[in-house]
Amino acid sequence: MAAEVIEMGIVDDLTLFVETVRAGSLSAASRKTGIPKSSLSRRIGDLESQLGVHLLYRGPRNFSATEVGISIYERSERIKEELDAIKALAESFSNHPSGKLRISCPAVLAESLVSEFAIGFSIVHTDVRITLDSAVGAFDTAIGDYDLMIHPARGDTMADSELVRQKLAAASYRLVASPGFMKPLGMINDPSELQDRNGIGWAADGHLARWTLVNRNANTTELSVNLKFSANNLNVIRQAALSGAGLARLPLTMCEADLVEGRLVLPLPDWAPPSVTVYALYPSRRSLTLAGRLFVAGLARHLQDRMPAA
Structure with a gap:
């Protein structure tokens, strides 16, 4: 040869x-x-x-x-x-983005926030072909065929990975429950009064039964819950909370209307789960094309505009 x-x-x-x-x-x-x-x-x-x-x-x-x-x-x-x-x-x-851009993103995040931006991006950048696939289940450190992965993580719960990790936005979460679930409990003044109550687990954090809460003074406490129901989809968790299945942790963007209209309440208004950070992950900075760099930068602005951090 x-x-x-x-x-x-x-x-x-x-x-x-x-x-x-x-x-x-x-x-x-x-x-x-x-x-x-x-x-x-x-x-x-x-x-x-x-x-x-x-x-x-x-x-x-x-x-x-x-x-x-x-x-x-x-x-x-x-x-x-x-x-x-x-x-x-x-x-x-050339300053002209083109080519394929394959993106993996959790289903709820894709449906509620990322798809809107991705569709608009593909319309503006006519030579970029976007594939946006919805990921279900736990985070996988193998990026496979994708150029980008969008992944939310609470604190340091993201698995170790050789992928480059770029922060896009931080989303505020709330501890919520239905009025029917809270009525028998009466007025709650301290997190200790909610210990071992029914809670709704989330696959993204391994169905943890001990939840961290943070108050306005940055003090933290641990809340143990009895996981009567769990899911890997935040829409399902919201439905379970609305049905009175237990305490739940939801993004403020997802539950804000429910709180305003009284379908959900804040059992502890001064306490909330830590915010969740949304990351873009990709193999290396060198491998990210102009289309990829523009997408990540634009998506960061899009998410920051729509995900209140406080």
């Missing part, structure tokens, strides 16, 4: 090989790249012919890189990273 002249197209085929190995199958790589599966298979076959080695096992139940394929994949990853960096550099000089 060293003695042969390698065609320039091999670089493109190597990047497609990287995408295929990352995706785990030709079908998945086809969906991600938009290249038909048959064309993708042919181009990897051409790459194998040019290199003179087999890169992939393609059995009906087994799709994986060969031993030499793994070594070439590891080196090709670096080539792809450099190409991405070159494209980002060229794009920054």
